[in-house]
Amino acid sequence: MAVRKVLNTGERYEGLAGDAKPTGVGINSTFREQDTGKQYITFDGTNWTEWDMALPLLRDALRGASDKTLTTVESAIAELKTLVVLAAGANLIGKVGVDQTTPGTTNLVATSVVKTIQSELLAITAVAAGAQQKSSILSLTGIKKAAVFIDHGRTATTAFVGAGTEYRVEASQKAAVNDVWRTIASVVAGIAAASEITADGDEAAGQTVIECGATLPAVNDIVFWENATLGLSEWAKVVAIDATANLENFTLQDGLTNAQAAAKLIYNKAEHFVLNLDVEAFNRMRVIVNNNNGSTNVAIKSRVACITEK
Numbered sequence: 001m002a003v004r005k006v007l008n009t010g011e012r013y014e015g016l017a018g019d020a021k022p023t024g025v026g027i028n029s030t031f032r033e034q035d036t037g038k039q040y041i042t043f044d045g046t047n048w049t050e051w052d053m054a055l056p057l058l059r060d061a062l063r064g065a066s067d068k069t070l071t072t073v074e075s076a077i078a079e080l081k082t083l084v085v086l087a088a089g090a091n092l093i094g095k096v097g098v099d100q101t102t103p104g105t106t107n108l109v110a111t112s113v114v115k116t117i118q119s120e121l122l123a124i125t126a127v128a129a130g131a132q133q134k135s136s137i138l139s140l141t142g143i144k145k146a147a148v149f150i151d152h153g154r155t156a157t158t159a160f161v162g163a164g165t166e167y168r169v170e171a172s173q174k175a176a177v178n179d180v181w182r183t184i185a186s187v188v189a190g191i192a193a194a195s196e197i198t199a200d201g202d203e204a205a206g207q208t209v210i211e212c213g214a215t216l217p218a219v220n221d222i223v224f225w226e227n228a229t230l231g232l233s234e235w236a237k238v239v240a241i242d243a244t245a246n247l248e249n250f251t252l253q254d255g256l257t258n259a260q261a262a263a264k265l266i267y268n269k270a271e272h273f274v275l276n277l278d279v280e281a282f283n284r285m286r287v288i289v290n291n292n293n294g295s296t297n298v299a300i301k302s303r304v305a306c307i308t309e310k
Helices: 054-061 067-083
Strands: 004-007 012-015 029-033 039-042 048-050 089-093 096-100 108-111 115-117 122-127 132-134 145-154 166-172 181-188 209-211 222-225 234-242 249-252 266-278 284-290 300-309
Touching: 122 132, 122 284, 145 166, 145 284, 166 266, 181 266, 234 266, 284 300
Parallel strands: 012 029
Antiparallel strands: 004 012, 029 039, 039 048, 089 096, 096 108, 115 300, 122 300, 132 284, 145 266, 145 300, 166 181, 166 284, 209 249, 222 234, 222 266, 234 249
């Protein structure tokens, strides 16, 4: 590209970095490299010096300020300029990833978020009527958000009276000691009587249609099927029922995770809860299963899991 004069007055020039800068021009003429954005100035009409236009503009804006103030501001700008220079390729600034294939040209900015599926805070556990159960304690060091998954299962037809099971998420501002736990969120399960459902036979993993006796769950019910090995018990959502006499069955939204035996009863009125929490300000977190929340309480099965985000 040929160098061209942009303005006759003030003698401003433009060109590419590889172009030879003109000589014999007026003093204080400027030259802008179109491909790099760099500015140059000549004080003698021949020799060119890279020129940061921000500083003269800043001096004009701060006219009348002390020399100490100007020196401090100029130093801060110089330091900032060194911080924002990125090498070619992928760079990480805090939690923001910048893919700068060509220096000076950003073609991708992506946040760097780390999500971790924690070990279950409480594996499937039997909680007796009138009892309370604590989950394990999760350290929140470096964690900003937490999603708490709560599964509540019924194992009897009896209704609760007064209030259902309370699930209480507690946080602590300290890394130890016990008198600093505070409730930051809670949910309460329902109290209605559950139905007892008997499968006609054993069901294999993956099965969705469950043949059963005359007692059926309702569509959209969540059922809990206890396994002889408690950790293999599971929750499932009902999406269809068939009440044809002697052919009764219900359909699950997803196939069974584990094989389940007809010898173990199925109960509806199970529930799922998810709590999305901002936990950056806390040090520890736990969940309390309060199965002594009503005037009449019923034995249950509970599970609590968590996903964290850094």
